[in-house]
Amino acid sequence: MKRIPVVPTIIVAVAIAAMVALGLWQLLERRPQKEAFLAQLAANPTLPAVAFPRFSDETLLFRRSSAFCLEPVSITRAGAGAAGYRVIAVCRTGAEGPGLSIQIGTTRDPVGKVAWRGGKVSGWIAHAPDGRPLIAEVTQPGAPRPLMLVADRPAAGLNANTPPSLDAIPNNHLAYAVQWFLFAGVAGVIYVIALRRQARRVDQPE
Template structure:
């Protein structure tokens, strides 16, 4: 009598169950959480302005805020799509804790000199560029990111910053759920085909 591959079947069944559970988690828990979060962010631009927070708080994205830059200590450029480059100043604030990053405007000149001496700044709260690869963002979606203040009026010689947009905050949880369900279906199908080809002989089907 042909021996049925019990252990490999259990392993594959557990793996499929985990994939289905991850898909349900993305669909039933993470997706509603993100939708509620996006609804909050959509309302933030209309809320009263606040002082720029000392520590990152994702719930304050797109909220209008103000701060005081005692002195810009460095300037960096970050990509801004069709707008060219964002100019981001790292400011000394005189307060304890991390410095303040301010996006002071955009430019299409990759090498142009920017002169800005700081002072009172007003605008809205956004994520600061962190150079984190996309795969890291997907694998660790809850990692707190640094915030910056995007000026509503650009520094002299620069173009205005793009206004805040909910479109900049991804909501891919439905796609993640579908991917996990597809992974589960493919894994199950491949294993069933492998078992049938082996014909239930004494050799267990390969898992890899």
């Protein structure tokens, strides 16, 4: 019986165990948490309006809210799929803390000037574009994302914003779990194949 290399086997076993643990974490912990979170978000549009939060609080997504924009500091565009572009104003509010982002409407014009001077805006709370890579969703699941107010009435010359939808909140934890389990399985198969090839080379006569 050929001896199995101890150190490489331990390393591979630890790596496989870690991948299986990550898969179980996604399946048994993160997935139920996300499902409970989505159930809460589904009920949020029917709850009373709240003041727009100064700091990120994802439990308030889709809640009705309002804010006052003293002055738009900048107006930018972000992709909105079939709607073209989301027009987002970053506002000065006069309060301490981060600036207020307001999605004031959508447009298909990628460069046209938007004339909006601010004022009171009502709508609902949503995620603001933050440019986080997909890997951050997996490696930093609890990291806060910036929020913005999505206006229920568009600024002059813009199209109305799309109402809040759970489709905008991904629930990929089952897929993540399957991926980790597959990685663990592939690692095990590759290591077994490597051991068999090594054993055949040892058995070959000089």
